[in-house]
Amino acid sequence: MTDISEVIKYLKDYKGRPLKLMEVCGTHTAAIFKSGIRSMISDRIKLISGPGCPVCVTPASFIDKCAGYAMKEDHVLLTFGDMMKVPGSSGSLADLKGRGARAELMYSPMEAVEKARANPDKTYVVAAVGFETTAPAYALAIEEGISQDVRNVRFVTALKTVVPALTWICENQPDIDGFICPGHVSVITGSRPYGPLAEKYHKPFVIAGFEAEHILAVIYEIVRQIENGRAEVRNLYENAVRTEGNIKALKITEKYFQPGPAMWRGLGTIEDSGLYLREEPPVGLYDGGSRGLDEDIQLPRGCRCGDVIVGRINPDECPMFAGQCSPGNPFGPCMVSAEGACGIWYRNRK
């Protein structure tokens, strides 16, 4: 049986052809830094980050829509923390709070229904960002709203699904040799959806947890597969990910949401990569106008968020990194969001 020291030795001594492995998920990017994994493995194995930062890939028109509600009388916007500082066309939500916008942090979308029930004279609007991991939470909130007949809640959604983005990456970034699949998205989706990708593009897709040992085991697995000409899906986050995923979560998501095209900053519009509230009442009544929010602001000249998001460059290869662009003065969302690669690289640099 292999142990962790053998895995580390193998990866440190690796002298095969240079490999590029994508860590799709922002939380993995952070975990890789926290664990110091890059220093444990050969330079010939390059880890690059992917589009797994929901805030980073959300265009400005979504922020503008949410900001509009925050500035509207008798409306309160509820959002996760990251979204507060991401710039829209007229500044971020945090900036707008200074001009009278009503935007509050939420820990869970369920709070929207609780607050709406307690304050019937206000409309609560949820900035519903996320991937497959969070979609079921929004679905639960909608179900709660419907069952309690709470009508003063709206959801403006920027929900995206990972597999279409991975397809885009495989088509447009063929130099990526293997994928560290997102851990918590996979809790919901299961490992099955990666199968067709592994088969069509002949690359390994391996699901990782978030401890150093999880991630090292996955990198080892991917490298071994490549060396042996294999291209398979493997689940190495067994505690939490089942082949079939979380069926209840998948069912409730499907009950309230349907797929549609979505605009990903850095990638463009991808068909069927977004989730939108179903239109028939009463579900459709909870939609705050989520379709067609495709327009983006022009990122400042020199900003290379788009390239960072698809793994063409690492954050430290952007000329603005840690110079003009820093968390205190961010140019692009990758530096702002907790799961943005640039912010993570910045906070972890020596």
Added chain:
Amino acid sequence: MCIAIPGKVVSLENNKAKVDFSGNTVMVNVGLVEPKIGQYVLVHAGCAIEVMEKDKAEELISIFAELEEPYKA
């Protein structure tokens, strides 16, 4: 992408559970899972998204034991 944290189920009532995160107790929606008291659940955005089957140490042992399986003759 999605930060989720494991916590221990302390009590259950309808669709909610009191979950203990190393001393910090929070109410969590358990509509997506079927946990028992004493089990660990993975919590994201106030909702439990999965029941953790084994403890972390057991899981890592299992992962490493299986790493070489595909390469055995």
